[in-house]
Amino acid sequence: MTADRHDDGPEPDGQAPSGTGKVMKRRVFYLPGYDPIHPRRYRELYRSEGGKQAKISGYRIAQKAAQGDRFGWMVRGQTGRDVTVAKIEVLLWSDIVRSSMDTGVLGTYLALVRTVWIYLSTGAFRRLTLLGRGPVLAALYPVVALLVQLAVALGLAWAAGALVSRFVYPGAGWIVALPLVVLILRGFRRVDRRLFAYYLMHDFAYSARLRGAYPPELEARMKQFGTAIAAALASDADEVLVVGHSSGAHLAVSILADLIRAGRVPANGPALSLLTLGEVIPMLSFLPDAHRLRRDLHFLSLRDELTWVDITAPGDPCSFALCDPVAVSGVAEPDRRWPLVLSAAFSQTLSDEAQEAMRWRFFRRHFQYLCAFDRPKDYDYFQITAGPLTLAERFAGRKPSINRIDVAVSGYTSIAA
The missing domain is CATH 3.40.50 (Rossmann fold)
Structure with a gap:
């Protein structure tokens, strides 16, 4: 089922709330x-x-x-x-969160591969798409962003290596290209407070591992x-x-x-x-x-x-x-x-x-x-x-949202210990 939804300090001074059943x-x-x-x-x-x-x-x-x-x-x-x-x-x-995020660039990309495999191989990702686009796009964002960052790093490193091989020393381009990939990826990680790609990837990976x-x-x-x-x-x-x-x-x-x-x-x-x-x-x-x-x-x-x-x-x-x-x-x-x-x-x-x-x-x-x-x-x-x-x-007497999704979607329903 695919569903589209719409919106439907100080210490006490001794004065007790008026009426009964109120919270003091x-x-x-x-x-x-x-x-x-x-x-x-x-x-x-x-x-x-x-x-x-x-x-x-x-x-x-x-x-x-x-x-x-x-x-x-x-x-x-x-x-x-x-x-x-x-x-x-x-x-x-x-x-605990900080410790789980302390994996370095390589560890983050390994977590990406592992997390994507878990959600795809179990069918969980396909079923999550039935609940709406927003959270699914949020889950895809760090995967796409990190892969784009890797592609940029590889592309720039390849270009730099090709220039070195052509104008400096034939066959020596890889000596420049490999460290450059690492430097570029580390640079992306340093600005992740704006991009949130590493943060979100670790979030999903911690839940899925x-x-x-x-x-x-x-x-x-x-x-x-x-x-x-x-x-x-x-x-x-x-x-x-x-x-x-x-x-x-x-x-x-x-x-x-x-x-x-x-x-x-x-x-x-x-x-x-x-x-x-x-x-x-x-x-x-x-x-x-x-x-x-x-x-x-x-x-x-x-x-x-x-x-x-x-x-x-x-x-x-x-x-x-x-x-x-x-x-x-x-x-x-x-x-x-x-x-x-x-x-x-x-x-x-x-x-x-x-x-x-x-x-x-x-x-x-x-x-x-x-x-x-x-x-x-x-x-x-x-x-x-x-x-x-x-x-x-x-919320006494309040009825639930008429647009709520209340049907079974998960492919796994076991509650066995």
């Missing part, structure tokens, strides 16, 4: 995607964009540093008379994350909200599935909420050895211990917009509860000027979920993280 204290755990950058940029993004959204939407929000060993910050939000204090923590795995299984170092880190979330669930918070962005979405799914299976979600504890943003789950769940992820998707979709809302947007070319990750992975039951699949509808919630400014800034669009909207509807990242309503209350 919230713990937020943010799981970033495959990102080697220091998490301070998430703190500064929250500060700048939260201030913009508060001004647009007419509420107050203040932020300050949080105490503790893990990186985070405190937020105080006030909507009318309702005051909510949230502690937001970033669950760090950027060191074990054919969909989580690497051991990531499994170990996920257990640490689970311990932190379990501690919050045993606190006096009113809500524990886990936010998984991009590649962080499937990590969040597996972490919460583990916690529920282990009985670490108390029945009378804080409300447990999962918000997945700009997810790329099919890139992993469509691979043959992603048994663990598919099992976790299946399990979590049936549970009543949590609320799971999935937000994407057709305007984000780096996510699988409006794809129900459980359904397209082929593990949905007829009576499943989650996720509630909704659109951030950039074409409706952002001004024409804002959309034009992001027209060719694909990564900026992928991060828009964490930013301010000119014409916000019910999706407001700052109200969700620092407002008075739980995720369940905020």
